[in-house]
Amino acid sequence: MSSVAREWREVPGRYNLKGTKCANCGTIYFPRRDFCPKCRRAGIGKIEEYDICRTGEVYTYSIVYDAPAMCDMIKPYAVVMVRTDDGVMIAGQLVDVDLEKVAIGMRVRAVMRKLSTDGESGIIRYGYKFVPAE
């Protein structure tokens, strides 16, 4: 498991889908990048904070049956790639869903859930997962 400090640095992205946007070319980065590889020098100083839209649709998905230990309690589960309403691709779990109803194009929204814990005494990691939306 990664360190507490590293997890803490991820909080803005994990809790609130905080990304960045290059004001030069309009590309949105999530997780955040502080350098635009498209604009390179022209993008320096033009990277802005950007709140990624919390709603979107399933672009593609997979059902995981052989789960890592941290997801053992909820297997089988769906992993989805979501295209948010502002066009950003984000991968995550889709939960509180009947697995047979998971489909490409399904409307979803990001919620905060427990991602993993460091055993019984360690830190609890929270972050985004997706649930079905109307």
Added chain:
Amino acid sequence: MDVGIVSYGGYVPRYRIKPEEIGRIWGVDGKSMGKGLMIYQKSVPSPDEDVVTIATEAARYMMDRVPDVDPKDIGAIYVGSESHPYAVKPTATIVAEAIEATPAMTAADMEFACKAGTAGIQACMGLVGAGMVKYGVAIGADTSQGAPGDALEYSASAGGAAYLIGSEKVIAKINKTLSFTTDTPDFWRREGQPYPKHGGRFTGEPAYFKHITSAAKMMFEAMGTTAADYKYAVFHQPNGKFPTRVAKQLGFSDEQIQYGLLTPNIGNTYSGAVPLGLANVLDHAEPGDRIFVTSYGSGAGSDAFDITVTDEMANYRRDNAPTLEKVMADPIYVDYGIYAKFKGKILMPE
């Protein structure tokens, strides 16, 4: 200055279990157990849900309904619960970060059995009324515990609601609040213990009924009112039976408590119970409606509130977040095996 509710949001996990399924495991007639308690199903948190995630969901719905409120204007966040995920490390700071209210604010977790959420509302009213903060957030949320086979296992459930307390664009003015508190050992959980203990029948008359009726009568006297002056009433609801009986004792009809009584469908959400009941009332309320609220927390105390819905309700963006009826619709039913796994009742290998 009018202090009151500026916004609210409620959340209940999607999973449910029925009392007959719990009774099947323990050789008890669960159906009549459920009938006696007036609990026909209870909510179950998913393994990835806890008080932090439930409080966050409720708080985000609350903020969705007031898009003009800058979360940076929130000066205090209190989360009341008896199932905070950490013994030391506040739930409130995580929720505050998740609604982007940090860092110029105060935060703390509260604990008073089932009334920690309403205690938070009172604390926020004080801060707002004194001009120390523009807005305060009070949340009551729980993923409550009942020992396997114990009567509490049929009722202890999960859910929570969040309230934005302020003095501008108040949708429901809190005319008055008061409390009735004594040292009554009707229910407790010692540090490090996984399940609470309770005094059986002792939890009724000298505990729940005495504190609620005392606080309620103090409120009637202070306001010069009777039950007939209120359109709706919300009482703490450890089961469906107690609030129905206490409402009758105080002169309220079944119609008055109809929206505020959610326990028959979701179980006892502890600190979330009165906040969720009030949220369901506010989902249906119109300007001018007067609401009587009395919570109860074991140990023991009751907080009473006299609330009037204002004309601002007509401008309020209630539809920006789902109503509780919508949140509670379309549940997924689980059997006892799944319930035991979700609640961490199965001893797993290292």
